[in-house]
Amino acid sequence: MKTLAMTESAPPGGDNPGEPIELRLRRALGTRSIVLVGLMGAGKSTVGRRLAGRLGLMFKDADSEIEAAAQLTIPDIFAIYGEASFRDGEERVIARLIREGPLVLATGGGAFMREATRIRIAEGGVSVWLKAELEVLMRRVRKRGGRPLLQTEDPEETMRQLMDLRHPVYGEADVMVPSRDVSHDRVVQDVMEALDAHLNGPSNQGVAAQ
Template identity: 80%
Template sequence: MIEPSPPDEPIEARVRRGVGQRSIVLVGLMGAGKSTVGKRLAGRLGMIFKDADHEIEAAAGLTIPDIFAIYGEASFRDGEERVITRLLREGPMVLATGGGAFMRPETRERIAASGVSVWLKADLDLLMRRVRRRPGRPLLQNEDPEGTMRRLMDIRHPVYGGADVVAVSRDVSHDRVVQDVLEAIDAYLSGDPSSRGVAAQ
């Protein structure tokens, strides 16, 4: 049974109490804003923030483009799963994951066991505007990055849709998106179906 919230309890306190020892795990495509939103969300909640991609680079002593170039995507995904598993054991925290992490069933299972997953969903135009500002994305190093992004959306969106919470990353201030995410997590923790994205539209 969910305990009633104290009167006038701030949303940050409700969410922090509701997640308990679980981590909040942000999933979604490159450019959705997982790292930027994650840092601000962690600040609002008084939680540690970790970026799985940065942790992978630190563990390997290589950049992600170099890991892809030297060892290939399959090896990168293996290392990614190991790092995310370790970080989930170190929780609770706000954890931003790479775009492909949630596609691996074993990683999804670990996130489900130790976290609340939040899909930051963004449209194609916004994703492309953002990724063009940050070159070096291994999966977009080809002649048709927009076509590649469309294919990634077709493949990954149905899987991301299995996340506990859906929030829309849109072209507004990051603080507004953080508030949307907090409200969607709060709805999820209270059993409100609006956590599936209605509140954040």
């Protein structure tokens, strides 16, 4: 994984540094999608929607697509069918959405944990890990209830355990961008600059030009 903690505007990459970053990214992506991964509360849906707007791409939220397909909410799917069944459906939905690309896709926190899903994302997309600190995540998730995995006596400890379990796997993503307490537009810009460096950096210029 290329760890790119973007805090200042990065210089444009690629063979045509004077063109807008949006055009460079669209060309470099081709038919691939941008897939956002990370824990609940990392801002995947909010950032993803704005990122899609900047790039002129469709935005899809995997959890919303799963709910539409099942005609049930995520908590109800967990309660009725269990997490294993939910993960099976999640894998199928993400595979379908990637085939429909290019788009910006926000995935659920556990999606990237499945090897088959990671392989599918690598084949048809570029993965971006939005990484947030524990206090940031907890502050955000407390504003919105209904998180099945946090229905425990100590949600903060549960989140800490999820971070310990999932962060090493999220680390396999192509790009990491900190999800900080700054404006959503700033995080979107960070994502775009990190993707530009990953896709259009010196080692990839020849690939991007093909």
